[in-house]
Amino acid sequence: MAKTTLGGIEIEVDEDGFIQEPEKWNKEVAEDLSKLEQAFPMGEDHWKIVNYLRDYYLKYEIAPPIRMLVKQTGIDLKTIYQLFPGGPAKGACKVAGLPKPTGCV
Amino acid sequence: MRIEDISKKSDQIIKIRQSDLLPLPYPYNNPEKDTAMRELSSDQRERYEASLDGVIGVGIQRPSSKAEEELFIHKFLSGLAKLFEKENNWTFLHPLYHSLEYCVKCQICNDSCPAYIASGRKEIYRPTYRPEVLRRIVDKYIKKKNRASLKLTGSDIELNWTLIARLGELAYRCTLCRKCTQACPLGIDNGLISHEIRKVFSQEMGIAPKELHEQGTVQQLKVGSSTGINPRALENIIEFMENDIEEKIGRKIKIPVDKKGAEILLLHNAGEFMSWPENTEAFAIIFDAAGIDWTLSSETVGYDAVNYGVWYDDIQLARVATRQAEIARNLGVKKINVGECGHAHKAMIVVADRVLTGDLNIPRESALPILRDIVVGDKIKLDSSRNNFPITLHDPCNMVRLMGIVEPQREILKKICPQFLEMEPHGVDNYCCGGGSGFAIMQSMNFPDWRSAVSGRIKLKQILEVFQDTISPDVKKYVCAPCSNCKGQIRDLLNYYNVWDECGIFYGGLAELIVNAMIDLEKPFIEWEWH
Amino acid sequence: MFEANTFSKSDLGLTMDIFLILLTCFAYIFILVAYSAKIVKYARMPIHLRWELFTATKTEKKPYHHGLTAFEAQPFQSSRWRLSNVWSFLKEYLWFHSYLSHDKTYWCFLYIAHIGFVSLIIFQAVCIATALGTFLAHDQTITAERATGSLVALRILLAIISFAAGIIGNIGLMVYRISHRDLRLYTPPLTFIGYCISICTCLIGFILLLTNDPHFSGYVLFFVGMFQIKPIAVSGLLGLFIFLNMLHLIYLPFTPGFHYVTRFFAFFNVLWDTRPNQKGSPVEKAIGQVMGKKITWSAPHIKSGQTWEQAAKHRS
Numbered sequence: 001m002a003k004t005t006l007g008g009i010e011i012e013v014d015e016d017g018f019i020q021e022p023e024k025w026n027k028e029v030a031e032d033l034s035k036l037e038q039a040f041p042m043g044e045d046h047w048k049i050v051n052y053l054r055d056y057y058l059k060y061e062i063a064p065p066i067r068m069l070v071k072q073t074g075i076d077l078k079t080i081y082q083l084f085p086g087g088p089a090k091g092a093c094k095v096a097g098l099p100k101p102t103g104c105v
Numbered sequence: 106m107r108i109e110d111i112s113k114k115s116d117q118i119i120k121i122r123q124s125d126l127l128p129l130p131y132p133y134n135n136p137e138k139d140t141a142m143r144e145l146s147s148d149q150r151e152r153y154e155a156s157l158d159g160v161i162g163v164g165i166q167r168p169s170s171k172a173e174e175e176l177f178i179h180k181f182l183s184g185l186a187k188l189f190e191k192e193n194n195w196t197f198l199h200p201l202y203h204s205l206e207y208c209v210k211c212q213i214c215n216d217s218c219p220a221y222i223a224s225g226r227k228e229i230y231r232p233t234y235r236p237e238v239l240r241r242i243v244d245k246y247i248k249k250k251n252r253a254s255l256k257l258t259g260s261d262i263e264l265n266w267t268l269i270a271r272l273g274e275l276a277y278r279c280t281l282c283r284k285c286t287q288a289c290p291l292g293i294d295n296g297l298i299s300h301e302i303r304k305v306f307s308q309e310m311g312i313a314p315k316e317l318h319e320q321g322t323v324q325q326l327k328v329g330s331s332t333g334i335n336p337r338a339l340e341n342i343i344e345f346m347e348n349d350i351e352e353k354i355g356r357k358i359k360i361p362v363d364k365k366g367a368e369i370l371l372l373h374n375a376g377e378f379m380s381w382p383e384n385t386e387a388f389a390i391i392f393d394a395a396g397i398d399w400t401l402s403s404e405t406v407g408y409d410a411v412n413y414g415v416w417y418d419d420i421q422l423a424r425v426a427t428r429q430a431e432i433a434r435n436l437g438v439k440k441i442n443v444g445e446c447g448h449a450h451k452a453m454i455v456v457a458d459r460v461l462t463g464d465l466n467i468p469r470e471s472a473l474p475i476l477r478d479i480v481v482g483d484k485i486k487l488d489s490s491r492n493n494f495p496i497t498l499h500d501p502c503n504m505v506r507l508m509g510i511v512e513p514q515r516e517i518l519k520k521i522c523p524q525f526l527e528m529e530p531h532g533v534d535n536y537c538c539g540g541g542s543g544f545a546i547m548q549s550m551n552f553p554d555w556r557s558a559v560s561g562r563i564k565l566k567q568i569l570e571v572f573q574d575t576i577s578p579d580v581k582k583y584v585c586a587p588c589s590n591c592k593g594q595i596r597d598l599l600n601y602y603n604v605w606d607e608c609g610i611f612y613g614g615l616a617e618l619i620v621n622a623m624i625d626l627e628k629p630f631i632e633w634e635w636h
Numbered sequence: 637m638f639e640a641n642t643f644s645k646s647d648l649g650l651t652m653d654i655f656l657i658l659l660t661c662f663a664y665i666f667i668l669v670a671y672s673a674k675i676v677k678y679a680r681m682p683i684h685l686r687w688e689l690f691t692a693t694k695t696e697k698k699p700y701h702h703g704l705t706a707f708e709a710q711p712f713q714s715s716r717w718r719l720s721n722v723w724s725f726l727k728e729y730l731w732f733h734s735y736l737s738h739d740k741t742y743w744c745f746l747y748i749a750h751i752g753f754v755s756l757i758i759f760q761a762v763c764i765a766t767a768l769g770t771f772l773a774h775d776q777t778i779t780a781e782r783a784t785g786s787l788v789a790l791r792i793l794l795a796i797i798s799f800a801a802g803i804i805g806n807i808g809l810m811v812y813r814i815s816h817r818d819l820r821l822y823t824p825p826l827t828f829i830g831y832c833i834s835i836c837t838c839l840i841g842f843i844l845l846l847t848n849d850p851h852f853s854g855y856v857l858f859f860v861g862m863f864q865i866k867p868i869a870v871s872g873l874l875g876l877f878i879f880l881n882m883l884h885l886i887y888l889p890f891t892p893g894f895h896y897v898t899r900f901f902a903f904f905n906v907l908w909d910t911r912p913n914q915k916g917s918p919v920e921k922a923i924g925q926v927m928g929k930k931i932t933w934s935a936p937h938i939k940s941g942q943t944w945e946q947a948a949k950h951r952s
Binding site (some may be wrong): 107108132180183184187191192193195196197198199200202203206207209210211212213215231233254256257258259260283286287288289290291292293294297307308309310311318323326419420421423424426427456457458459460461462466505506507508509511533556605618 | 637642678681682683684685686687688689690702728732734735738742764781818819821822823824825890892894895898899901902903905906907912913915920921923924926927929930931932933934935936937938944945947948949950
Binding site for chain 1 (some may be wrong): 127330333342374
C-alpha cells in the first residue's frame, strides 16, 4: 500500500490507485482522481455517474451492476467509456472512491 | 537457461518480448495491431517479487530483515513437508506423489500448455519445469538425500528466498486447465503440482493473491459473496432484474427466493448478478416458461456458487462447499444445480463430494442438462432464425475436460444456432481461455496484461481462426462461453486487442441464446452494445 | 562341448562365482522387496478429493455426459472399469500410443528399448526355468547337453532380440536425449548411466553369443549352480554379463521405471476415480476416517489442531 496526496489530503491507495479510505473521499479528491483517469475536467455527466455510484455504495457497500448504472443514469456504456476511458469499473468507480471490484465480475 | 537458475539472483529470469509471442491470424498478423504489456513501476518492483517474468500475480513482499527472510524459508519447508503427510494432505497425497516421482520428462505434455506455447516456449512456463524444481527441493531438503544420490538424480538446487518467491509466482502462471495431464501417458498431473505449491503458500505461509483469499473466500464466507454482494444488495439486484425482465419480455416474472422445499436450488456465480445479469435473467425466463420448481437463496454464501478454494486452499474449499450444502439442506431442496460457472461446477459437484458428509451430501448437478432437456424436448417454443449469426463455443475446462459435460451445450447450439461453428481443438481437447484458476479475477498491476497477452493468446487465435470467413466487423459474431470466469477472460481479451471494433466479435453465455430464440419475445434478448 | 565340473578353479574364481550368485539373489530379492513396498504404499494411499479427468489419454469421439452428479446412477459414470478406459490403458501398455502419435522417432527408440528390456526379462526367466528343470531332475552328471534343454531355440531367439533391441534402442534414446535440449535439460545422470549399463550388458551378451557360448548354456549352468548352492564356474565375460545385468535390476527401483505399475493406480484410482460418496459405501467410510484427522497447517485462517470436519464447519 502507498500513500498519495489527493485533493490536498493524504490518502492510502492500492496498487491500482483505488483509495483505501473511502471516508476521506470528497469532491476535491474525486477531481484529482479524475485527472489520473483522463476524466478531467469533470462535467455534469461525470458527476451524475460518480454521485450515483457513491450513493449506491453508501447504501449497499458495493458498486451497482453496470447495467443498473446505465439504466438509472440514462447514460449508455459507450458514453461512459468516453467519460471515463478506464470504463465503469476501473475508471468511474475509482473516481467515486469505491474499492476495486472483486470476484468474477 | 538451466533449471537451477531459478535461485540465482537476477533482474528477471525471462523477458516477454512481443516478437516471441505466438503469431495471431488476420487482422492481428500485423504487429502494429498487437498490444504491448504494461511494465511494472520501479516502486512496485522494489516492494514485490517480480524477478520471474516481470509480472506480479501474487504480490509477494520482500522481507525487511534477515530474520523475516529465514522465517519465510522455514515456513515454506515446513509446509512442503506437510504436503506429504496423510493427516494434512490426504486430499491430494496420492496424485501428488505419483506426479512428483514418476514423471520421465518426455515432454509430450508441452504442447498442451497455453502459456508455454503462446509465450514462445519460455522455459519457466514449460509444464514440467515447476515439478522439476519442486522435485529437486523435495529430494534435497525434505527427503534429505545424500550428496552422491543428489548428483545422480540431477537434484542440483539451492533453496533461498528468491527461489521460493519465484516459485510462488510461478504457481500462478499455470491455469490448472490440466490439458497437460490429459496428454500424459503415465497419468502425471503437472497442473496439480501448481495447485499444491499454491497450497503450501496459502495453508502454511498465509500467502495468496488477494482476489482469491482476502477478497475471495474470506469475503464470501463473511459478507456472502466474493463480489461483496451482501443480502441487502442482492435483494436490490433481484428487484432490478425483475424489472429488467419485464421491460425485455413484456411480462413480469417473480424470481423465487428462499422457497422452502423447491425442487432445485440454483447456484449462480454472483459475478453474473454484477456483470452479466442478462444471464441470470435468462435462466429465470427459461425456468419460468418451462414450469420448473426452483429457487435462489438469499443466505450469505447461498447466492454465490463460486468456490475459489478449489484453486489454492483445501480448507477454504471445504468451508465454502459445506456452507453452500448447509443452506440447501436447510431449504429442503431436492438438489442443487450450478449455473454457468465452470469452477463452481467442478468444486461443488465433484471435488467437494468427498468433504460433504451425512445430511450435507445433497444431490448436486449441472444446470446445462436442464437447459438441454428444455430445448431439445421442445418445452418452450424457439425459432433458430433469431440466432442467425456466426457462433462458436468455448469449452470451459472445468465442465468439459474435467467433468465430461460435453454434449448438452452442443445439442442446444445445434438446435438453435444455424451458424454454429466448432473451433479447433474443441471438446475435451480444448485450450483454456487463459483465465482459469482465478486468473480472470486477478486484476492487479500488470497481471491482466499477462493473461491477455500470454495465457489467453491461444484462445484468441482459435476464436479469430474460426471466424476468418466472416472476420469483417460488419458481421456480428458471438463466442458462447457458458462460464463466468471464461466470460470475464474473453471480455478482457476482446478489449485488450480491440476485437469488437476490428472484427465485430462479441461474447456471452448460453442461456441468453436460448431466450434470444424464444418466439414470443418482441425484441432480441441479446444486446450487442454491451461489448 | 565342455563338462561343467572340469573347470579348474582358482580361489579368486571361486570367490567371483560366489559373489555373482549372491549378487543375483540380492538383485532379485531387492527388486521384489522394493517394488512390493511401493505397491503396498500405493494401494494404501488414503482416499483423495475427486480430481478426475473425463478422458485422460484418449479422446472419445462421442463423449456425452448428462451433467454428472454423485447420485446419477448411470453405470457409465460410476465404473472406472469401463471398456474404453481399459482399452486406452492397454494402448499405452502395448504400443505406447501417445508417444507414437506425438513423436515417431522418439517412439521408435523407446519402443525398441522396451522390447529389448522385456525380452531380456523373459530370456532370464527361460534360462532360470531351464536351470530349475535340470536341477529338479536330480541328475548327478549335469552336462551342458542336458542343461541346454529343449528351450534352446527360444533362448537364443530371445537373446538375439533382447541384445539387438537393447543396443539399438538405448543408443537411440541416449543420442536423442542428448541432442534435444528440452530432453537433455531434464535428464539426470542416472538415466544415462542406465542406458550405458543396458548397452554394455547387451554388447557383452552379443559377444558371448558370437564367440564363447553360442547357446548361452553357461548362463543356464550358472543358475543350476545357484540352485544347488554349489557354484559352477563362469567365464569372465559371462561373469561381467551377469554382473551388469544384476546391476541394472538394482538400478531400476531408483528410477521412475516403476510407472508401469504406479500409473495403473494413477489412472484407475485418481484420474478415472468417479466413485460417488453414497450412503453406506466404502467411499463414505473412508471419508469419515480422513475427515477426523487433525490438521496442523499453520496459516492464520486455519486453526491448527482442528480436525478436517471441524475446520470445514469453522466460521471465522
